Amino acid sequence: MKIALIQLNVSDDPVANLEITLGYVKKAVAAGAAFVLTPEVTNCISTSRSHQRDVLQHEDDDITLKALRTAAKEHEIWLLIGSLALKTEDEDGRFANRSFMISPTGEIVARYDKIHMFDVQVTPEETWRESEGYRPGGQAVVAQTDFGKVGMTVCYDVRFPLLHNALARHGAQILTVPAAFSPVTGAAHWHALLRARAIETGCYVLAPATTGEHASAAHKTRKTYGHSLVVSPWGEVQIDAGSDPGVYMTDLDMGLVEEARRKVPALTNARTFNGPG
DSSP: OEEEEEEBOOOSOHHHHHHHHHHHHHHHHHTTOSEEEOOTTSSOOOSOHHHHHHHOOBGGGOHHHHHHHHHHHHHTOEEEEEEEEEBOOOTTOOBEEEEEEEOTTSOEEEEEEOOSOOEEEEETTEEEEHHHHBOOOOOOEEEEOSSOEEEEOOGGGGGOHHHHHHHHHTTOSEEEOOBOOOHHHIIIIIHHHHHHHHHHHTOEEEEOBBEEEEOOSSSOOEEEEOOOEEEOTTSOEEEEOTTSOEEEEEEOOTHHHHHHHHHSOHHHHOOOOOOOO
16 A cells, blocks of 8 residues: 655644645645655644634634545545644643544544643753643544554654553554654654554554744744654664655555564563562
């Protein structure tokens, strides 16, 4: 099966971002992709919560979700919207960071809200408190498609192997890790983490990412790492997109999932244990 990862340089303008994303989707379809994946926060990257309140929408009204559902139906493709920043009804005003699996009929077959919030101090100059603006999810999700079962995660989730192990144990053959990764942690950990999740589970890992310096009309800009990756179930990197926006394509051989798990049956060899303590 031919797939396409879309690597985006997202601004804080959802309308402009949508036009670019739809262009890349058309390019991927023209090249034969049956499954297209976009990065985390496909609709908007902003460091300003007030700006987000002005431009973000609820799920039922979101222009990016509506247009990409239409595109999936028009082109008869599976489409992972890596995530959208969305308004919620939460009293504290926090947003959702929500990933969507869209079928070739344009239906939403699965939703996943990012569980792990990026609350870190990477350097004295780089501190993130994602939980101040976004509410965490609490439900792991495996989406059923006609090419296999897909375990859905987002960005910082990649650092929590128990989540990915649980997804694989519940049938996932592919793990999606759309991201807007920090350049500092990306250079240090991105490749190692994604390869580890593939090797531990015997899953394909598909990680479309944002890249570069993200334009902002009136607020502090943000930079992300890029390097969208596809990792095979044996831990081999099939795609490394580097730092340029664009469409990056490869083929998935689902037989490699069973082959990797037959060679190293870590999922079935795992044992429960007591302690320490």
